[in-house]
Amino acid sequence: MNAIAEALFVAEPFQAAGDIVIDCNVNNIFYGDFLAVRDSTVPIEKKKITGFIGPSGCGKSTVLRSLNRMNDLISAFRFEGSVMYHGQDIYAKKVDPVVVRRYIGMVFQQPNPFSMSIFDNVAFGLRLNRFKGDLEERVERALKRAALWKEVKDKLKNSGLSLSGGQQQRLCIARAIATEPDVLLMDEPCSALDPIATRQVEELMLELKQNYTVALVTHNMQQATRVADTTAFFSVDISRGGRTGYLVEMGPTRQIFEAPREQLTKEYISGEFS
Amino acid sequence: MSDIDSTSRLEGAFALPQLDYQALEPRALKSGFLTSLTWIAALLASIPLFSVIYMLLAQGGTRLFGADVVEVLTGLPPAGFEIGGGIGPAILGTLVMVGIASAISVPFGILAAVYLGVLDPTSKIATTSRFLAKVLTGFPSILAGVFVYAVVVIHWGYSALAGGVALAVLMLPTLVLAAEEAMAQVPQKMKDAAYGMGCTQTEVIWKVVLPTGLPGILTGVMLAVAGAAGESAPLLFTALFSNYYISELAEPTASLSILIYNFSGMPFENQIELAWTASLVLVLIVLLFNILARLVGRPKV
Structure with missing residues (x-):
């Protein structure tokens, strides 16, 4: 075999139709010496939900957390590439x-x-940003948008920890949107929730799409088909000893699930591979 | 028949299990025996505590709950054959010195704990200081007195300040370890949430870690204060004693524990009674701090 035959697979770049808010170009992401993700280009479209799917360890969460530099909190983390956010490289x-x-x-x-x-x-984020306006009104609006207002309006003074798991997650979403961020990253937001709470959070995501750009990591492929406009499928390459994740295919959700270009994608969504 | 017939249950061959309590069954006997043993041990362990409290109330209560309570709590200690008198200077001295000790050790201790518990828990500096703090918690308190004697008293003489420094040395390790523990228990996911909201490290510590760990930190502070209030050995070398109310921090100062030590050895009825009263007052002060610690330690929301 010659060198060309052994060349690493790199997904065809996805040409997004709309405005791109975050253009993520990963060359390599390392944790110490460990190469966690390689060669993945993931554009995040404005006011759309971009779903990241793939098997465990494929680096989808790592890529998501690279989009707002949450991975910087891990000392051995190293990012090679660029994440262009409104034209500026956040790295x-x-x-x-x-x-x-x-x-x-x-x-x-x-x-x-x-x-x-x-x-x-x-109110945490609002106070953090020294918000000067009507705090109560903004808190109410955020809780309403997160579909939690009706359940908590009479007990705003109670501890956030006293709520049920699904309510807590909607509280966290309310907290995240209270400051009106531009983009919302959601890392498997429903994996700790029951089906009813999951449905509420999914409806909420579709609701949020009106105003926000959302990037969503999910283990649940049905969830991706239900909410994501665009889906990125990541896989993990264990052929050369390591466990390096990479983007296999990205496209409109319908196309990924109904007519995937790559054999790997087809196998994953039909459950032949996990 | 050796092989089990899978249909036997359906045919009624299955005997109903006996589910009632069997008092004389060996495992039940063993369990009952061990349970009573723990009861007895718990009772025995509480005997010293209750007998001390009983003695204090019986011996010290006569003066504290008597008619001359105001004089006892505010009066000056009596001389030889004098009757009456009180322990006022000692109460005030103890409170002042514990106050000085807290003013020194609480800020230092909490800042050190922030480093140990949040900023860099695994660094060499952190592991070394954590180890030293643990060693210091078992440090004989008299050595703290000797240390402060050598560093402070030799140059500036006996004083309330020196006493406060000695108590601070004793409080610091307890405080650091309790505060570190409280902050280390703040879940990582809460810190992640704060970073995700765009907090700087200072804001994460100030707005999330400290408020969340506050009950635990305050409990640590109060326990350290309660421990320091009862110390006598370090004060012997540093604050010495005085028969008068404290007028400046740089003079020898009375404390309850030294008063108890002095008066209990005297051959006069009045002084011995006052020593008992002072013991009771000291216990009540420590008790008060403990109750306060529990009150402030209770989560607010």
Whole structure:
């Protein structure tokens, strides 16, 4: 075999139709010496939901968390490539990751409200940004948008931790959208929720799409078909000893699920491969 | 028949299990025996505590709950054959020195704990200081007194300040370890949430880690304060004693624990009674701090 035959697979770039808010070009993402993700180009379209699917360890969460520099909190993390956000590379030396995170919010896998009242949880980001307007009105609006207002309007002073898991996750979404971020990153936001809460959060995502750009990591392929406009399928390459994730295919969700170009995608969505 | 017939249950061959309590069954006997053993051990362990409290109330209560309570709590300590008198200077001295000790050790301790628990828990500096703090919690308190004697008292003489410094040395490790523990228990997912909202590290600590860990930190502070209030050995070398109310921080100062030590050895009825009263007051002060610690330690929302 010659060198050309062994060349690494690189997905065809996805040509998004609409405006691109975040253009993520990963060359390599390392944790120490470990190459976690390679060669993946993931454009995130404005006011669309971009779903990231793929088997465990394929790097979809790593890529998502690279989009607002959450991975910087892990000391051995190293990003090679660029993440262009409105034309600026957020990995440029002069960029403050703290400021990036104020524009690109995040909802985590486990609901993680602060040990404060429901009101203070939602007001947290507003106070952080020294919001001068009507705090109560903004908190109410965020809770309404997160479809939680009716359930909590009489107990805003109760601890955020007193809510059920699904309510806590919607509280975290309310907290994330209270500051009106530009983009919302959601890292398996429903994996700790029951089917009813999952449906509520999914409806909420579709609702949020009107105003926000959403990037969503999910293990649940049905969820991707239900909410994502565009889907990126990642896989993990274990052929050369490591476990390196990479983008296999990205396209409109219908095309990915009904007419995938790549054999790997076809096998994954039909359940032949996990 | 050796092989089990899978249909036997359906045909009624299956005997109903006996589900009632069997008092004389060996495992039940063993369990009952061990349970009573723990009961007895718990009772025995509480005997010293209750007998001390009983003694204090019986011996110290006569003066504290008597008619001359105001004099006892505010009066000056009596001389030789004098009757009456009180422990006022000692109460105030103890409170002042514990106050000085807290003013030194609380800010230092919490800042150190922020480093140990949040900023860099695994660094060499952190592991070393954590180890030293653990060693220091078992440090004989008299050595703290000797240390402060050598560093402070030799140059500036006996004083409330020196006493406060000695108590601070004793409070610091307890406080650091309790506060570190409280902050380390703040879940990582909460810190992630704060970083995800765009908090700087300072904001994460100030707005999330400290408020969430506050009950635990305050409990640590109060326990350290309660421990320091009862110390006598370090004060012997540093604050010495005084028969008068404290008028400046740079003079020898009375404390309850030294008063108890002094008066309990005297051959006069009045002084011995006052020593008992002072013991009771000291226990009540420590108790008060403990109750406060529990009150402030209760989560607010």
